[in-house]
Amino acid sequence: MIVRALLVLLMAPVLAAGTIGVQAQQLLDWSPDEIRAIGQHGPWPPPTARDPSNRVSGTPAGIALGERLFDEPRLSGDGRMSCASCHQAGREWSDGLARARGTVELDRRTPSLWNIGYLHWFGWDGAGDSLWAQTIRPLLDPREMNGGPTRVAELLRGDAALACGYERAFGSKPGTDDERLLVDAAKALAAFQATLVSPRTPFDEFRDALVDGDGDRASRYPLAAQRGLRLFIGDANCNLCHLGPRFTSGEFGDIGIPFFVRPGEVDPGRLGGLQRLSVSPFNLLGKYNDDATGSSTRRVRHVKRQHSNFGEFRVPGLRQVGRAGPYMHNGSLATLEDVVRHYSEVSPDRLHSDGTPLVRPLGLAQQQSADLVAFLRSLDAEPPSRSVPASLCP
Numbered sequence: 001m002i003v004r005a006l007l008v009l010l011m012a013p014v015l016a017a018g019t020i021g022v023q024a025q026q027l028l029d030w031s032p033d034e035i036r037a038i039g040q041h042g043p044w045p046p047p048t049a050r051d052p053s054n055r056v057s058g059t060p061a062g063i064a065l066g067e068r069l070f071d072e073p074r075l076s077g078d079g080r081m082s083c084a085s086c087h088q089a090g091r092e093w094s095d096g097l098a099r100a101r102g103t104v105e106l107d108r109r110t111p112s113l114w115n116i117g118y119l120h121w122f123g124w125d126g127a128g129d130s131l132w133a134q135t136i137r138p139l140l141d142p143r144e145m146n147g148g149p150t151r152v153a154e155l156l157r158g159d160a161a162l163a164c165g166y167e168r169a170f171g172s173k174p175g176t177d178d179e180r181l182l183v184d185a186a187k188a189l190a191a192f193q194a195t196l197v198s199p200r201t202p203f204d205e206f207r208d209a210l211v212d213g214d215g216d217r218a219s220r221y222p223l224a225a226q227r228g229l230r231l232f233i234g235d236a237n238c239n240l241c242h243l244g245p246r247f248t249s250g251e252f253g254d255i256g257i258p259f260f261v262r263p264g265e266v267d268p269g270r271l272g273g274l275q276r277l278s279v280s281p282f283n284l285l286g287k288y289n290d291d292a293t294g295s296s297t298r299r300v301r302h303v304k305r306q307h308s309n310f311g312e313f314r315v316p317g318l319r320q321v322g323r324a325g326p327y328m329h330n331g332s333l334a335t336l337e338d339v340v341r342h343y344s345e346v347s348p349d350r351l352h353s354d355g356t357p358l359v360r361p362l363g364l365a366q367q368q369s370a371d372l373v374a375f376l377r378s379l380d381a382e383p384p385s386r387s388v389p390a391s392l393c394p
């Protein structure tokens with residue numbers, strides 16, 4: 001299968017450093033097309049994303065208020081659950097569970113929030129068209145935080161530190177319109193979440209070295225990961241959907257994960273998400289969009305529901321993926337090995353018949369599966385520890 005796996009032995013860096021002994025390092029023979037394809041998965045980190053629909057996006061005071069609110073259990077109906085209950089910093093901003101646990105067990109897994117600021121559709125089904133609108137959902141949902149506009153508004157008005165943080169972020173004291181305060185709280189929360197950018201990884205070191213033509217540096221990347229990467233951008237076609245620096249198109253796909261939630265009940269994925277988006281008072285076409293130019297609404301205005309959206313879920317980004325299982329919208333695959341086996345053996349009957357199928361059973365050999373997993377693991381790195389948030393109003 002890997003016909004161009006010609007090995008180049010590089011010993012120069014070790015000798016040049018004057019080290020005793022010779023350590024052979026290896027680099028596959030990468031073609032210009034492959035180097036171009038790999039280059040598209042970087043550079044990392046990308047420039048900071050600003051959201052024109054959110055007037056506190058990227059502002060230090062908005063981010064500080066959002067960080068405080070993220071850990072605030074008083075936003076929930078029973079005063080016990082915060083965003084951080086499910087999106088835990090020590091678990092890649094997820095919870096390690098197959099299905100999220102709110103006031104009841106949900107049907108979907110808690111997604112990681114790494115690199116969330118670079119997306120344009122939110123939730124597994126894309127029911128949110130902005131990060132702040134997506135943030136409102138768990139606050140209101142009785143199965144999640146079960147809060148509500150009045151609870152949020154009273155907290156912002158009644159807690160001196162939060163009221164002061166609000167005034168710094170938004171330029172006026174919290175007013176009397178509860179729904180507007182709910183939206184503002186969500187906008188501050190969104191400003192904070194957009195700062196969650198995953199760390200540089202061994203893959204990024206390799207990608208930059210390859211693009212710079214620095215074979216010595218590139219050859220430090222393990223050979224198994226190199227072979228897995230070659231499959232990822234080549235025969236296995238993973239980068240049809242997992243593309244760009246975040247390893248996602250940000251759009252939706254069907255890879256044949258079963259969509260039955262329980263006998264007789266299905267999760268319609270994107271089809272249901274578009275339905276919910278169109279009736280949401282918080283979508284970008286509504287009155288809470290801060291973008292006066294209207295450019296942010298283009299995507300929403302042009303999206304149309306199609307039958308093929310049934311059973312589609314948003315393509316997840318793959319950075320930190322090895323540290324954030326279990327996998328898929330319903331947590332149905334426990335390990336990366338299981339994910340690769342799924343792509344190797346997926347049944348074509350389960351996939352959509354309309355359009356060109358982008359996924360087909362790959363029939364991978366054992367070595368190839370192990371190589372793909374080694375590559376996916378090279379997208380992981382230990383995140384730096386979080387600094388203690390500054391007080392809102394010193």
Ligand code: HEC
Nearest residue numbers: 082083086100101102108109110111122123124125135138
């Ligand atoms: C009970 C657990 C739970 C709590 C509490 C919770 N979330 Fe989530 N979060 C989820 C689940 C499950 C999803 C996936 C929802 C879906 O796709 O239907 C999700 C999705 C998201 C997404 C979209 C991620 C993506 O990849 O598109 C964002 C953003 C988010 N949550 C932020 C928050 C914020 C902010 C809070 C607090 C206000 C919060 N969440 C509270 C479980 C939770």
Ligand code: HEC
Nearest residue numbers: 236238240241253257313314315316327328329339343358
């Ligand atoms: C047709 C587009 C498409 C292609 C091609 C594709 N994927 Fe995916 N991938 C998805 C979607 C969509 C999901 C989420 C599906 C779900 O949750 O039901 C996903 C999920 C994953 C996950 C789980 C991530 C998580 O956080 O749950 C991994 C890992 C993954 N893909 C790796 C790969 C690899 C490796 C390949 C190539 C063998 C590949 N993908 C090819 C669309 C694609």
